[in-house]
Amino acid sequence: MAKKKDMRTIAVFQEGNVLVGFEKVSEVKEGEVEVPDNCDLDTNSKYAWSVEDQTFVPLGTCLGKVDRPPVPQEVAIFLLMECVCNGTPPPQEIKDYVKWYKSNIKSRDDLVNSWRKK
Numbered sequence: 242m243a244k245k246k247d248m249r250t251i252a253v254f255q256e257g258n259v260l261v262g263f264e265k266v267s268e269v270k271e272g273e274v275e276v277p278d279n280c281d282l283d284t285n286s287k288y289a290w291s292v293e294d295q296t297f298v299p300l301g302t303c304l305g306k307v308d309r310p311p312v313p314q315e316v317a318i319f320l321l322m323e324c325v326c327n328g329t330p331p332p333q334e335i336k337d338y339v340k341w342y343k344s345n346i347k348s349r350d351d352l353v354n355s356w357r358k359k
Contacts, residue, residue: 250278258290260297308345311337 252274253262262284269275274290282288288297310317317338324331 250276250280252276252280252290253284254290255286258292259286259300260284260288260290261286308341310341310345314338 248265248267249269250263251266251269252260253264254274255261260282263276263280266273276282282297287300289300290296291298312320312334317335320332320335323329324335
């Protein structure tokens with residue numbers, strides 16, 4: 242194993258190249274993004290990596306604040322799983338969550354992803 246001083250820091254991403262953390266590795270592999278050891282970027286899904294520009298891009302700019310969902314995501318998922326298991330139609334909470342998602346998150350994702358497809 243590499244000595245502590247030989248370790249390098251890479252960015253950890255979730256879907257959409259959104260920065261969610263950092264990891265120490267002994268070797269930076271192709272496709273990984275090395276960052277300075279003292280990188281102070283917020284890892285609370287506020288930055289995305291632009292492969293094309295080879296830089297971090299702040300998220301949320303010009304996107305506005307997202308309204309609070311009618312039910313928490315975990316509750317919406319549970320209710321949906323319950324409907325699938327029981328073969329019943331979705332309750333109003335699921336319909337409200339879908340409506341909220343379309344008007345808040347989907348439009349935001351479409352806007353953020355539009356520049357990535359160029």
